[in-house]
Amino acid sequence: MYHHRVLPALFLIRPIASNSPMKKLVFSAALFLSLISFAQAQITTPAASPAATVAQTVGLAKVTVDYSRPALKGRKMFGDQVPYGKVWRTGANMITKLTVSDEVMVNNQKLPAGSYGIYTIPNANEWTIILNKDANAFGAFNYKPENDVMRFTVKPERLTSPVEYFTIAFTDFSPTTANLALQWETTRVTIPVKHDPDARIMAQIQEQTAKPEAGTGIYFAAADYYYQTNRDMKQALAWANKVVDKDKQYWTYYLRAKIAAKMGDCKAARTDAQQGLELAQKAGDDAYIKNHQKILADCKM
Structure with missing residues (x-):
């Protein structure tokens, strides 16, 4: 039987002319494969300017x-x-x-x-x-x-x-x-x-406190903002009274006590601070314990 000898593929490929479209295609394919290989071989390191x-x-x-x-x-x-x-x-x-x-x-x-x-x-x-x-x-x-x-x-x-x-x-x-x-x-x-949001906050206070369903959170925030910005303390006290009437907590007593102290009514401030101090001590809230103690000390002076 006659057998055909299989030659290596290398000897079966004809040389490609230097200016042929085929050579350009082969070069482009090789470059593309090289870029893929380069991209896959990247090593991630910390940025020089993170x-x-x-x-x-x-x-x-x-x-x-x-x-x-x-x-x-x-x-x-x-x-x-x-x-x-x-x-x-x-x-x-x-x-x-x-x-x-x-x-x-x-x-x-x-x-x-x-x-x-x-x-x-x-x-x-x-x-x-x-x-x-x-x-x-x-x-x-x-x-x-x-x-x-x-x-x-x-x-x-x-x-x-x-x-x-x-x-x-x-x-x-x-x-x-x-x-x-x-x-x-x-x-x-x-x-x-x-950024001074005072006008926006005052508009919110006016709108929210006028609502019949306004709760203690609204009155607390309004009273505290008036206190912090040295506004009408009588109005701040009126809101604080509404808060304490509905929610007797050491932080609500402190709100009313500090407003009364700023108004010079140390008798009322001491009463609220003493009640608030007892509740804060039971709760173990060190920050409010010190807050109430400061009002008591300042009012003694």
């Missing part, structure tokens, strides 16, 4: 900052890696983004609710802070000044010790204000943020 988010409620507004945190790594930043007099992305990678849930005051200027890019222009003795409509840019390469919402200048502070990673934090809190602090190397700049 992403971070900080958020703080100021007044009734939520203020959020999304940014990336580059490191010094022995380099000089301001005036060198970050040149003076040039627009900076204020971090690394994507532009640093500021989002506010309500209209707030930034450096005493109104900023509507929304998201904004924070650009800065560092200088040795003065920084320019820029809030721009473009909150999703990569870096400052396509910065457009016509999209600026506001610009203002702040004075940088010198830190006593260097900050390795670029850091944004909320500092100097009050119920309605905070500073947004940018810190890196030995430099710190702060951006004042304010």
Whole structure:
């Protein structure tokens, strides 16, 4: 019987002309397979400039900052890696983004609710802070000044010790204000943020306390807000009376006691504080025990 010999495939493939469509197709396929292999071989490591988010409620507004945190790594930043007099992305990678849930005051200027890019222009003795409509840019390469919402200048502070990673934090809190602090190397700049919800709260108090079905929670909040903001103490006491009449707890006695003490009626304040103290001691609430004891001590004085 006659047998056919099978030759290796390598010898059966004819050379492909260098300019033929087939060679281009083979090259493209090989490149595609190489890219797939490269993508599959990636190793995940910590980012050089890791992403971070900080958020703080100021007044009734939520203020959020999304940014990336580059490191010094022995380099000089301001005036060198970050040149003076040039627009900076204020971090690394994507532009640093500021989002506010309500209209707030930034450096005493109104900023509507929304998201904004924070650009800065560092200088040795003065920084320019820029809030721009473009909150999703990569870096400052396509910065457009016509999209600026506001610009203002702040004075940088010198830190006593260097900050390795670029850091944004909320500092100097009050119920309605905070500073947004940018810190890196030995430099710190702060951006004042304010949200004063007083008009909104007063409108809510007027509306809610007028309802026939208003409960002790409404009256408690209204009385306490009047106390905290030094408003009509007679009205605050009237609401506190409604609270205590329906719910005799150590915290409701404390509400009425502190209002009476502020009005100068120490006799009534002591009576409520003593009753509240006994209930707080039974409950083991150390904070309220101290609150009532302070009223008793202050009224003795």
